[in-house]
Amino acid sequence: MKKLHISTSINGDEAQFICAPDETLLDVLRDHLGLTGAKEGCGTGDCGACSVMLNGRLVCSCLVLAGETEGAEVETIEGMANGDDLHTLQRVFIEKAALQCGICTPGILVAARALLEKNPDPTDTEIRYWLAGNLCRCTGYDKIIKAVQAAAAEMRSV
Amino acid sequence: MRYVKPENLKDASALIGGEEGISRILAGGTDVLVQLKAEMVEPDLIVDVKHLDGMREIVAEDGGYRIGAAVSGAELGEHTGVKALWPGVVEAMELIGSTQVQGRATMVGNLCNGSPAADSVPAMVAADAVARIHGLAGERDIPVLDIPTGPGRTSLAKGDIITSVFLPARPDHASDAYLRFIPRTEMDIAVASAGVSLELDADGTCRAARVALGAVAPTVVLVEAAGAALVGTKLDDAAIAAMVQAAEATCNPISDKRGTVEYRTKTAGVLAKRATLIAYARAGGQK
Ligand SMILES: Cc1cc2nc3c(=O)[nH]c(=O)nc-3n(C[C@H](O)[C@H](O)[C@H](O)COP(=O)(O)OP(=O)(O)OC[C@H]3O[C@@H](n4cnc5c(N)ncnc54)[C@H](O)[C@@H]3O)c2cc1C
Ligand code: FES
Ligand code: FES
Numbered sequence: 001m002k003k004l005h006i007s008t009s010i011n012g013d014e015a016q017f018i019c020a021p022d023e024t025l026l027d028v029l030r031d032h033l034g035l036t037g038a039k040e041g042c043g044t045g046d047c048g049a050c051s052v053m054l055n056g057r058l059v060c061s062c063l064v065l066a067g068e069t070e071g072a073e074v075e076t077i078e079g080m081a082n083g084d085d086l087h088t089l090q091r092v093f094i095e096k097a098a099l100q101c102g103i104c105t106p107g108i109l110v111a112a113r114a115l116l117e118k119n120p121d122p123t124d125t126e127i128r129y130w131l132a133g134n135l136c137r138c139t140g141y142d143k144i145i146k147a148v149q150a151a152a153a154e155m156r157s158v
Numbered sequence: 159m160r161y162v163k164p165e166n167l168k169d170a171s172a173l174i175g176g177e178e179g180i181s182r183i184l185a186g187g188t189d190v191l192v193q194l195k196a197e198m199v200e201p202d203l204i205v206d207v208k209h210l211d212g213m214r215e216i217v218a219e220d221g222g223y224r225i226g227a228a229v230s231g232a233e234l235g236e237h238t239g240v241k242a243l244w245p246g247v248v249e250a251m252e253l254i255g256s257t258q259v260q261g262r263a264t265m266v267g268n269l270c271n272g273s274p275a276a277d278s279v280p281a282m283v284a285a286d287a288v289a290r291i292h293g294l295a296g297e298r299d300i301p302v303l304d305i306p307t308g309p310g311r312t313s314l315a316k317g318d319i320i321t322s323v324f325l326p327a328r329p330d331h332a333s334d335a336y337l338r339f340i341p342r343t344e345m346d347i348a349v350a351s352a353g354v355s356l357e358l359d360a361d362g363t364c365r366a367a368r369v370a371l372g373a374v375a376p377t378v379v380l381v382e383a384a385g386a387a388l389v390g391t392k393l394d395d396a397a398i399a400a401m402v403q404a405a406e407a408t409c410n411p412i413s414d415k416r417g418t419v420e421y422r423t424k425t426a427g428v429l430a431k432r433a434t435l436i437a438y439a440r441a442g443g444q445k
Contacts, residue, residue: 068184
């Protein structure tokens, strides 16, 4: 297979990588770039553990070919905290224990941030529908919804 | 496998036309990549078309809208003009998958993947949508209805690329609706579905009706007799019953873990009825 040479922007930094045409963005993030925050739960778009932003849209990185990201802007969970300063969502998830094993958490945080940017004051139902593509096998979701609401309230007040 | 981003449509068609192995056009990839991962379809050539001229645009045209083939569900849902004119088509597209899938999935990919349960297709068929195709011999327009030919199969020839879907203008007092039944509230494949588009006279009498069903036959079906049963009525009980009967009579589903033949048939009739009533109310009809 002829390799592709791709230039892209990841969390605001220029990134270059060489990949096989059948590698996904998730493969490249995890295996070539050492960005292992995005997880592979299913590889088929069902679990959302691999969620990233691609040109400002929430997507499953397991369903994006790495070759498609030439010239694109990719944002991953690694770009969410500002140095040691956690994003409000990250901090509130810890405070409210909205995670157990944590496998789903990076994807849920990226997805929740995208929701709050679009809708700073969502209802519980809106949060549940928005996160319907993010599966969690541990928490039963209630703590996640409550944490998103608490973070949203805090973010609205600043 | 090769991944290619051709410079123009002509090159794209020629590339696919000249490929001896398996080729796939890539839109949002939410079917193509799943099939690749599952080793169901392992293409030798993937041709990305999302960057080509007009593919990501929604343009007003002759009172209707031309929707580029690479417009995602999320982009379509944010377009107030299309949503106002064809709410049923937009709600059908928005039902597909999760927020993440919406960020990528396209109506055209949904159509060309050829699933009889594809959610946007009954709505597009009810809307009498027309696909514009760029092929080896140039450009042509084909009704969406004529594109699926069976599960996973379409009438498109090698080298054919859909560039846009046209949703036509509509008179006053006209609207549409789409409903599907799934056993969960999100992220599942339709057991049965119905798209209905209605045009009314100012007094609420139905002047034209198109009823399309999904997941109850090898392809999405347009049930002409169901539409005809509504025309000339104000959707009284007898007209609705005749419409449901025509819809049920057309059903030729499979039995599987999602539903038996009887269940799918009955559900399709119920959904056709409910979608009809929603479209009627949206069109300003009062019951
Ligand atoms: C988690 C998940 C949930 C889903 N839920 C639903 C659902 O609820 N309802 C539903 O109907 N579907 C669902 N799907 C299936 C899929 O998302 C849809 O069918 C989607 O609309 C496909 O669009 P795409 O742009 O991703 O297509 P692609 O995967 O890019 O392409 C699909 C097919 O269309 C062909 N194609 C694409 N563009 C063109 C073109 N311009 N011209 C000619 N051929 C073309 C491709 O070659 C391929 O054969 C789901 C998928 C996932 C992963
Ligand atoms: S790994 Fe991408 S959705 Fe599950
Ligand atoms: S915390 Fe374990 S999957 Fe969500």
